Amino acid sequence: MEKVKIVIAGPRGRMGKEAVKLVMETENYELVGVLDHRHEGKNLAELEGFTNVDALVYTDIHKCFKEQQPDVLVDLTTPEVGMEHTVTALEFGVRPVVGTTGFSSGDLSKLEDLCKQTGLGCIIAPNFAIGAVLMMKFSQLAAKYFNDVEIIELHHDQKLDAPSGTAVKTAEMISTVREAKQQGHEDEKETIVGARGANYDGMHIHSVRLPGLIAHQQVMFGSDGQTLSIRHDSYNRASFMSGVKLAVDTVMKNDTFVYGLENIIE
Numbered sequence: 001m002e003k004v005k006i007v008i009a010g011p012r013g014r015m016g017k018e019a020v021k022l023v024m025e026t027e028n029y030e031l032v033g034v035l036d037h038r039h040e041g042k043n044l045a046e047l048e049g050f051t052n053v054d055a056l057v058y059t060d061i062h063k064c065f066k067e068q069q070p071d072v073l074v075d076l077t078t079p080e081v082g083m084e085h086t087v088t089a090l091e092f093g094v095r096p097v098v099g100t101t102g103f104s105s106g107d108l109s110k111l112e113d114l115c116k117q118t119g120l121g122c123i124i125a126p127n128f129a130i131g132a133v134l135m136m137k138f139s140q141l142a143a144k145y146f147n148d149v150e151i152i153e154l155h156h157d158q159k160l161d162a163p164s165g166t167a168v169k170t171a172e173m174i175s176t177v178r179e180a181k182q183q184g185h186e187d188e189k190e191t192i193v194g195a196r197g198a199n200y201d202g203m204h205i206h207s208v209r210l211p212g213l214i215a216h217q218q219v220m221f222g223s224d225g226q227t228l229s230i231r232h233d234s235y236n237r238a239s240f241m242s243g244v245k246l247a248v249d250t251v252m253k254n255d256t257f258v259y260g261l262e263n264i265i266e
C-alpha cells in the first residue's frame, strides 16, 4: 500500500508536536516535510525534541509542495497563516486537514468554493477530540428541548482566538434546531462591559483563559426548575490525535468540503 505523504504546518506547536508523533507512529503515513517559518533548510531532527524525526523544514509552502508533492497538509498554526496555507494547498492539489481555529464564515465559504472548483477534499475540524464532537452533538439534541443556553469554554492562557472554534461550532449547531430567542430581559444591564459574554444568535458564550487548563467546554441549558449541563474536558493534546487520523484517512477518500468532524464520524 502506498503511504500517505503528509506535510505538517506548525510542527513545534503544542498540537504540531503531537501530530508529528502521530504521523511517525502510523505505518502508512510518511512525513515528507514540515512548514515552520523560523527554520528554513534544516532537518526537523536538528530541532529540539525531534531527534529521531527525519523531515525537511520549509518556510516557503510553494517550494515545499513543489519538491515534496504531498497528498495532505495538516495545518496547526494560526488563523491568518492557516487560511493562507489552506488556500495554497487547494491550489496545488494538496488535500487540507485543518485544526487551526479562528477562521471567519467568509473564510469557510471561500474554502468551500475552492473545493468545488478543484474537486478536492478538505476537512476543517474545530475540534478533533471525539468526546468534544459528542458534546456538541448532545448539545444540539438538547437545544431542541431547551432554548435557553449558555456556552462556557475554558482554555489555556496562550490561546489566540476567543471564542474558541469549538464554542462557535457548538453555537452554530445549536442554532440549526433551537427556537429563536434573544436571551436575557429588557432591563438587564451590564455594569462591566462583557459581563454577559458574547452574543451569538441570542445565546451567550463565555471564554475563560487560565494557566493549568488545556481545552474544556460546558454547555448549560435551563428551563423552569431545572438545568442540564453537558461538559467535555481534554486533559492532553493526545486526545485530539485519533480525530486527526480519521480526518487524514477520510480526506484521502472524499472530494468534498467538510466543516466539523461530526459530519464524518460513523
Ligand SMILES: NC(=O)C1=CN([C@@H]2O[C@H](COP(=O)(O)OP(=O)(O)OC[C@H]3O[C@@H](n4cnc5c(N)ncnc54)[C@H](OP(=O)(O)O)[C@@H]3O)[C@@H](O)[C@H]2O)C=CC1
Pocket (backbone or CB within 6 Å): 009, 010, 011, 012, 013, 014, 015, 016, 035, 036, 037, 038, 076, 077, 078, 079, 081, 098, 099, 100, 101, 102, 125, 126, 127, 128, 129, 165, 240
Ligand atoms: N482542532 C482541534 O482539535 C484543535 C485545534 N487547535 C488549534 O490549533 C492551532 C494551534 O494550536 P497550538 O498548537 O496550541 O498553538 P501553538 O501556538 O502551540 O502552535 C502554533 C505553531 O504555529 C507556528 N507558526 C506560526 N506561524 C507560522 C507559519 N507562518 N508557518 C509555520 N508555522 C507557523 C508557531 O511558531 P512560533 O510560535 O515560533 O511562531 C507555533 O509553533 C490553534 O488555532 C488552536 O486553536 C488546538 C487544539 C486542538
Ligand SMILES: O=C(O)C1=N[C@H](C(=O)O)C[C@H](O)C1
Pocket (backbone or CB within 6 Å): 101, 126, 127, 128, 155, 156, 159, 160, 161, 163, 164, 165, 166, 167, 214, 215, 216
Ligand atoms: O487552542 C486550543 O487549545 C484548542 N483549540 C480548539 C478550539 O478553538 O476550539 C480546539 C480545542 O478546544 C483546543
